[in-house]
Amino acid sequence: MKTALITGITGQDGSYLTELLLNKGYEVHGIRRRAASFNMARISHLVGHKRLKLHYGDLTDSTNLTRLIAEIKPDEIYNLGAQSHVAVSFDEPEYTADCDGLGTMRLLEAVRLLGLTRKTRIYQASTSELYGKVREIPQSETTPFHPRSPYGVAKMYAFWITVNYRESYDMFACNGILFNHESPLRGDEFVTRKITRAMGRIALGDQKCLYMGNMNSLRDWGHARDYVRAMWLILQQKKADDFVIATGKQYSVRKFIEVAAAEVGITIAWKGKGTAETGVVKAVKALPGVEHQVKPGDVIVRVDPKFYRPAEVETLLGNPAKSKRVLGWKPEVTFEGLVKEMAASDLKLAQSEHMLRKSGYSGVKSC
Amino acid sequence: MKKALITGYRGQDGAYLSKFLLEKGYEVYGADRAGDSGQWRLRELGIEGRVKETALDLLEASNISNALEQIQPDEIYNFAAQSFVLVSFAQPVLTAEINAVGVARLLEAVRRTCPKTRFFQASTAELFGSTGSAQKNETTDFHPRSPYAVSKLYAHWLTVNYRQAQGMYACNGILFNHESPLRGEEFITRKITIAVARIKKGLQETVAVGNLDALRDWGYAKEYVEAMWLMLQQPSADDYILATGEVHPVRDFITKAFAAAGIRLEWQGKGLDEKGVDAATGKVRVEISKEFYRPADVKELVGDASKAKRVLGWEPKIKFNDLAALMMDAELKRLENKKVDL
Numbered sequence: 001m002k003t004a005l006i007t008g009i010t011g012q013d014g015s016y017l018t019e020l021l022l023n024k025g026y027e028v029h030g031i032r033r034r035a036a037s038f039n040m041a042r043i044s045h046l047v048g049h050k051r052l053k054l055h056y057g058d059l060t061d062s063t064n065l066t067r068l069i070a071e072i073k074p075d076e077i078y079n080l081g082a083q084s085h086v087a088v089s090f091d092e093p094e095y096t097a098d099c100d101g102l103g104t105m106r107l108l109e110a111v112r113l114l115g116l117t118r119k120t121r122i123y124q125a126s127t128s129e130l131y132g133k134v135r136e137i138p139q140s141e142t143t144p145f146h147p148r149s150p151y152g153v154a155k156m157y158a159f160w161i162t163v164n165y166r167e168s169y170d171m172f173a174c175n176g177i178l179f180n181h182e183s184p185l186r187g188d189e190f191v192t193r194k195i196t197r198a199m200g201r202i203a204l205g206d207q208k209c210l211y212m213g214n215m216n217s218l219r220d221w222g223h224a225r226d227y228v229r230a231m232w233l234i235l236q237q238k239k240a241d242d243f244v245i246a247t248g249k250q251y252s253v254r255k256f257i258e259v260a261a262a263e264v265g266i267t268i269a270w271k272g273k274g275t276a277e278t279g280v281v282k283a284v285k286a287l288p289g290v291e292h293q294v295k296p297g298d299v300i301v302r303v304d305p306k307f308y309r310p311a312e313v314e315t316l317l318g319n320p321a322k323s324k325r326v327l328g329w330k331p332e333v334t335f336e337g338l339v340k341e342m343a344a345s346d347l348k349l350a351q352s353e354h355m356l357r358k359s360g361y362s363g364v365k366s367c
Numbered sequence: 368m369k370k371a372l373i374t375g376y377r378g379q380d381g382a383y384l385s386k387f388l389l390e391k392g393y394e395v396y397g398a399d400r401a402g403d404s405g406q407w408r409l410r411e412l413g414i415e416g417r418v419k420e421t422a423l424d425l426l427e428a429s430n431i432s433n434a435l436e437q438i439q440p441d442e443i444y445n446f447a448a449q450s451f452v453l454v455s456f457a458q459p460v461l462t463a464e465i466n467a468v469g470v471a472r473l474l475e476a477v478r479r480t481c482p483k484t485r486f487f488q489a490s491t492a493e494l495f496g497s498t499g500s501a502q503k504n505e506t507t508d509f510h511p512r513s514p515y516a517v518s519k520l521y522a523h524w525l526t527v528n529y530r531q532a533q534g535m536y537a538c539n540g541i542l543f544n545h546e547s548p549l550r551g552e553e554f555i556t557r558k559i560t561i562a563v564a565r566i567k568k569g570l571q572e573t574v575a576v577g578n579l580d581a582l583r584d585w586g587y588a589k590e591y592v593e594a595m596w597l598m599l600q601q602p603s604a605d606d607y608i609l610a611t612g613e614v615h616p617v618r619d620f621i622t623k624a625f626a627a628a629g630i631r632l633e634w635q636g637k638g639l640d641e642k643g644v645d646a647a648t649g650k651v652r653v654e655i656s657k658e659f660y661r662p663a664d665v666k667e668l669v670g671d672a673s674k675a676k677r678v679l680g681w682e683p684k685i686k687f688n689d690l691a692a693l694m695m696d697a698e699l700k701r702l703e704n705k706k707v708d709l
Contacts, residue, residue, distance in 0.1 A: 144508040168662035311532035
């Protein structure tokens, strides 16, 4: 039986990867941070599984990581833990560097110092944000980086230190350069989830308007469930290497909003330009079990410049040819399929919130 | 009067820049580690006591802010670093804490306390690592090969990010190897000149070194600090390569250094068995030791400084041929307790 250690197990990818590895018969160890707020929602359905073990830990704590790796002696480590929000990194550059950059090195160094370089394979969650102000379109494994945020710079540190430990110590250490990957488990603060959460509530009249940043941003969006399969494949190869994981297709944030709105029965028309741009309800289609509280003419999307990034990443489009050729990987969920799954899931969530609120439970979270 | 703050001011570049700025009439503030390591450099340059010692450590965010609030410098030159590549393999976390996160602390403190301050970051040719043998310019892609280089890559891009995202005047000088009689004793050029001087005086028999085939572009530190200052005097901030454009193997530097001391060296053998032998006496003077090899080495580094020439009007005058002789001369004078010309 193989043993895996996952940092960031309580996040979106951690949840899907844990499911995948448990299904493959792995013993899965996860590191979670102790926090005052409950952060186990994404893996609560897995807790109690006899092959899943959770440990308290933190990527900023070398001693803790070294002890856990010494005790677990994992065959595979998936480093998914990070301060993963780009906008927050402009406010917390030092912590982002410590956690995302140095945290990765602490893991690599622990494996090396414990003499596990022949046994333990390491997956590093790299990101398309490394490309930032893109130097070519689409982006592949050979495209030069130009990060545009403290998050991107910290993740670049992690990328290259992973390469360096592979080249210096012959460790099986790999980067998956993952383009945006979403799901109903995506954190509320990420743009896709913010959109689908809002559309559910707007349909039911529990939110008036969705405030957005740059809607022209073009992204390559896939489903997290497809992407964690690629992570696993990367560690099953003969040779350690880096891979771009992407769909090879690109859509604007605006298009994402349109498809999400359509899923809750709303057709959107766009008016105006720049910060004055608005999304207006053009038509409402009846859906079973949904009492729509919006009507044609309602403004449900506006721009708030506070959501602009200090340095914007305009376009990201991945070239997944290498991962298709070498790993035999290709995504199964399309863009439309992804947005619909998320919007449908968040409509249900909005319906249960709505029901509770109508029944007088005022403690329901709202934004 | 302009005020400049130099971190790592008792290092080679810090000392030369301190002198350069003092001569330009700057009020110079310097931060360095506690103790008096490197004080000899200021002494030899004749500027001991003229730099205002500042309590600032890159590991500690709060004292950085305090220092910046008090000084309100016009220019900051960030030279402080764990700057030795080989040590970074043994101390990767400390290297990153100082070289990478330290720069995050510093830039963030500048943004909050004195965003108009002009900022120079000491970037390095080591960023290019294994990107082949062509001359590197400002658009060449990076491929760092050591924890040192990865930490400096972080600092480089964070500097770019504060320029592009926050509108700060922040520059990277991508410096190729720059040496001088003030170079730290653990660096290969200085290690060699010290050893040759001692061999010449009969105080030492041999010196052990690492990879003789490493190809480097060597310039004179005293000239490089002038270019750093020029970078902060432009209408807009940018990144510049500083290099000589010439490339030579470590072996040739060693040969030159011995020659400058009047010893003709011959090379015999290959790989780890290669030896540098005094042609006149047959005595072995240079040996190879594996301990000085890096786990991942950088084969060749040569830079194209044409942008610095075009925009800054800067061009190096001292190149490889003069450098070894200049350093040897200073080393021999030191051994004879004579005044060193710096």
